[in-house]
Amino acid sequence: xxxxxxxxxxxxxxxxxxxxxxxxxxxxxxxxxxxxxxxxxxxxxxxxxxxxxxxxxxxxxxxxxxxxxxxxxxxxxxxxxxxxxxxxxxxxxxxxxxxxxxxxxxxxxxxxxxxx
Amino acid sequence: xxxxxxxxxxxxxxxxxxxxxxxxxxxxxxxxxxxxxxxxxxxxxxxxxxxxxxxxxxxxxxxxxxxxxxxxxxxxxxxxxxxxxxxxxxxxxxxxxxxxxxxxxxxxxxxxxx
Numbered sequence: 001x002x003x004x005x006x007x008x009x010x011x012x013x014x015x016x017x018x019x020x021x022x023x024x025x026x027x028x029x030x031x032x033x034x035x036x037x038x039x040x041x042x043x044x045x046x047x048x049x050x051x052x053x054x055x056x057x058x059x060x061x062x063x064x065x066x067x068x069x070x071x072x073x074x075x076x077x078x079x080x081x082x083x084x085x086x087x088x089x090x091x092x093x094x095x096x097x098x099x100x101x102x103x104x105x106x107x108x109x110x111x112x113x114x115x116x
Numbered sequence: 117x118x119x120x121x122x123x124x125x126x127x128x129x130x131x132x133x134x135x136x137x138x139x140x141x142x143x144x145x146x147x148x149x150x151x152x153x154x155x156x157x158x159x160x161x162x163x164x165x166x167x168x169x170x171x172x173x174x175x176x177x178x179x180x181x182x183x184x185x186x187x188x189x190x191x192x193x194x195x196x197x198x199x200x201x202x203x204x205x206x207x208x209x210x211x212x213x214x215x216x217x218x219x220x221x222x223x224x225x226x227x228x229x230x
Contacts, residue, residue: 034218043122043206043221044160051217090160101165101173102148102210104219108159 002027002095006107013114019081021089021110023074029097033074034104035065038088047089050074061085081114088112118143122207122222129229135180135194137225139207142188147209149190150219151182154204166190202229 003026013019025031032051036044048059050067058064065076074091088111092104119142129135141147151163162175164182172182179198183191190207204226208219 032217036221041204041224041226043223044208046218046220049218088158101167102219103150103162103165103175105162106152106160 002031002093002099002105004091004093004105004107006089006091006110008110009108010111010113013081013112015083015114015116016080019076019078019085019112019114021076021091021112023076023091023107024072025074025091025093026072027093027095027097029095032094032096033065033067034092034094035059035063035074035076036090036092036106038090038109044090047076081112083114083116086112086114118209118220120207120209120220120222122205122225124225125223126226127228129197129227131199131229132196135192135197135201135227137192137205137207137227139190139192139222140188141209144188144209144211146187147211149184150208150210151190151192152206152208154206154224156203160206164192197227197229199229202227 005024034049035047038044047063048057050057055067063078067074088109090109091107094104122139149166152160154160166172166184180194204224206224207222210219
């Protein structure tokens with residue numbers, strides 16, 4: 001079975017400061033990992049993914065994430081947060097060893113609030 | 117380019133009434149299709165997925181059903197809505213084969229059951 005944990009319900013950060021949103025995962029095989037962002041009453045927008053290769057992946061809007069296999073983590077980071085980054089962020093995992101259908105398991109989400 | 121459409125965007129229905137939410141994808145062929153539900157603005161739960169016309173897999177037993185009458189059309193239905201069916205329903209697609217990548221989501225349909 002696959003699962004994702006986002007331990008923080010909400011992250012508060014001042015504009016211009018670094019932003020980190022935490023994610024840990026559990027799979028029985030090998031993971032594909034994803035980050036999405038959701039604005040109020042909107043669908044999910046894809047930010048970035050880790051499939052294989054370099055552990056540091058860069059995505060849209062200046063976001064990046066680091067895959068850490070030993071810690072089973074995939075934290076999302078942005079060096080300098082903007083007020084417009086305030087949104088709900090979801091981490092998702094797919095266990096490619098057991099899943100042939102592209103099903104993603106999502107975390108509960110972390111609300112990011114960036115204050116001016 | 118590929119696009120995904122969901123409608124209606126908002127729906128208010130009485131308990132016991134039927135439901136039909138529709139999702140269509142343009143610009144691709146033979147996609148994998150998914151219905152997720154988001155309750156209380158937080159976590160997403162996979163309800164159904166489909167790898168082809170008429171092929172539906174259900175992830176959780178519930179009051180809902182899904183159908184795929186055409187390659188790029190995915191419909192979520194209920195014969196009699198329950199209060200607990202309220203939520204934000206998201207359709208998503210992924211390319212075949214392999215679906216090694218991300219899902220692409222529609223804008224969602226917000227259902228309120230009164």
